[in-house]
Amino acid sequence: MSSRRATTAVGSLIAASVSVVLTLSFPAGADDPGPGSSKGGKVVDAAPAGVRTTTSLPERISVDNSSGKTSITATVKNEGTQDGEQIRLLVVGFDGLTVKSVQGCAAIAAKDLPEGSNSGFSCPIGHLAAGSSKSYAVDATFDLKKTGKICLPVQTGDGGKTYWQQGPVPFGTTNPSPNAPATPLLLGTDNAPVGPGGDEPPKTGVELPKTGVGRDLLPLGVAGASLLMAGAAGLWWSRRPAGPTAS
Template identity: 75%
Template sequence: MSSRRMKTIAGSLVAASFSAVVILSGTAGADDRDTGSSKGGKVIDEAPAGVELTTLLPEKISVDNSSGTTDITATVKNEGTKESGKIQLLVVGFDGLTVKNVEGCSAIDKSNLPEGSNSGFACALDNLPAGESKSYAVDATYDLKKAGKICLPVQSGDGKKTYWQQGPVPFGTTNPSPDAPATPLLLGTDNKPVAPGADELPKTGLGRDALPLGAAGAALIAVGAAGLWWSQPRRPRRAQEG
């Protein structure tokens, strides 16, 4: 076989191998993509014609058992046919889940947080084109001795209307693992804290299990009927626009 023919065959094999790598890499990337979930979401106020706003949260997060820290991605989407105009996404924590920071967003003053919440950030968007989405990196902590919930309302730019609200929806586990480096939590699952230690009283009778029916939980129950954000006399101030 001539050296020229051997070079041609070798070149063809290299090209074929390269093509296979590109195809396999592209397929793996598509399969690994986490599109998130809108579980616990609902339309509240009617959005402008052609605008359809929703939010997404990861199906699974992981809490570091030593520090209690976790990372969450909050996404707002416009699934309509027209651009949204000015809107704002709120990221609010409840109970054991505390929102520490949301990249590019402004903290909501404690006096403007809804009843029962412990933290929140407002993310202003000048416009979200049709078919596009915007994701935010959320830094949070989770007290695994408690239940934890997160809420993502999408409001008009002035905060007078809430077009969509996801939650308050829980992250939790029915199988806590205190001895592991991290505890995986699933969206839409009520957290079952690890059994109490020797220095804790077991939860019996009208103890902590009754709290969701008290004052702190009233806002959560109201979500199922009249909603949470639009019933508040004070609304979170929108982040200063540039």
Template identity: 70%
Template sequence: MSSRRATTTITGSLVTAAFSTVMILSATASAEDTGPASDKGGKAVDQAPAGVELTTTLPEKISVDNSSKKTAITATVKNEGTKESGEINLLVVGFDGLRVNSVKGCSAIAEKDLPEGSNSGFSCAVDNLAAGASASYDVDATYDLSKAGRICLPVQNADGSKTFWQQGPVPFGTANPSPNAPATPLLLGTDNQPAAPGGDKKAPGGAEELPKTGFEREVLPLGATGAALLAAGAAGLWWSRRRPVDQ
């Protein structure tokens, strides 16, 4: 993958692979998110190899600049098992008002390979995670606060035939929008309730009804790959069978 030369944040053992430059840093990410990390909205899907236990986390809180709509998110994949993970891919996919603009060290997913309903996505090649190690990625995103917004973190094997874990699509949002403030804090697992011009919340129903999020969404196909997204349970789980991002 062309982005393997980029630097990622990895805790635990040193991980090296061809065309990769990996820097060992502390667990603190450089993205400007706040609050503890959470695996809210996550669930194991396909069975991982024996001794491998993969999970992901997202920050409990993020802050959206009301002028630029910019926000920063840290996406982390962890191996909580007793054996090395082998080659895996972490996908970072945006939905609705949340658009992923870049993920440091990762490659953009081609538009034809994005899940239907998503607006952006990146694939991060993790060549190996030792037992107890984690890899964190800085996600630059924008959030249109006039809409709901969700993010999804699937963890797949190298060829994309299995999804070992998936967090989301899980919403970031607030029930108390602050359009006149410099920034709006959003909470993980909270559906966004945007404010209409003048500061009033958009009423449900009518032309300004919010898009549905989470488990209420219909099953959606995965573009040209012929894979499927399955919405299920309160976590709004979806998983895919997809080919790897173009080399």
């Protein structure tokens, strides 16, 4: 093979390699929700010594613009050095985000939902070993004409204490995509509702402290007003009497 032909062949191989890398990496990046985040989370009641319970949500989800369907992975972790006692995870939706099902969990009766929420599921976890985690597949819908929030409290099995609560933290976008097949939403971002003029309905109710990084105020509406009267400092379930628990 001549030097010129060899140079041409090598150049073609390099070009093909670059093409393959771009073709494979771009779709993976588009579909990858990124690492989980505990944004909007806060300790409520002190956990037993050596136990550190937290939760995480994906940094990004995608909402189908036709059906409004989306999927979310909710993860609970024991980042401590000791095994935990029996706990349960609650997955609760607010406003435009409605939780339809959570794998392995039971729906919370409407009468036992926190005020202001529209849906919720209770997930009995049992004892979570030190350094271990458990993830749940959450099926939900998101009305892009509204804002939407999700909340993950981690409680004792009887609901008497809340060791950790993430949220209510919003998913949203400041750049709606009504003509695209799907709209990506980011954790910790207030949604800009899709509608005539893209205007968001005026906020009402009491403003309470947010718990996420870079978030100063979290509007909780009617639920917030009830919490202030109860002196719960924005943690709406930290002192709530336990309702029926799924087994």
